[in-house]
Amino acid sequence: MLRIPCPICGERDYTEFRYGGDARKRRPIHGTTGLQVWYDYVFVFDNVMGPHREFWQHVAGCRQWLVLDRNTATNLVGASQLARSVVTVDEVITK
Numbered sequence: 001m002l003r004i005p006c007p008i009c010g011e012r013d014y015t016e017f018r019y020g021g022d023a024r025k026r027r028p029i030h031g032t033t034g035l036q037v038w039y040d041y042v043f044v045f046d047n048v049m050g051p052h053r054e055f056w057q058h059v060a061g062c063r064q065w066l067v068l069d070r071n072t073a074t075n076l077v078g079a080s081q082l083a084r085s086v087v088t089v090d091e092v093i094t095k
């Protein structure tokens, strides 16, 4: 059973959360990138086997977005933090 540590609510069952995608990808800034960058951001995904950093939303709890370290091969869960404290404007792709 996968248990996810929410920084606000504590450890909860994964059924309370919604997977939100790869947290290593950064959303391009509107108007500063080409269509290929947006296509890659929206439709191209890595199929990672092993350590991975992911977005999850605690939909049945505090509704906050989290960044969670999880090993996709073993399903072992590491640390989590609020996404708003991890993702900054400086990390946005500016191609």
Ligand SMILES: [Zn+2]
Pocket: 006, 007, 008, 009, 010, 058, 061, 062, 063, 064
């Ligand atoms: Zn929560």
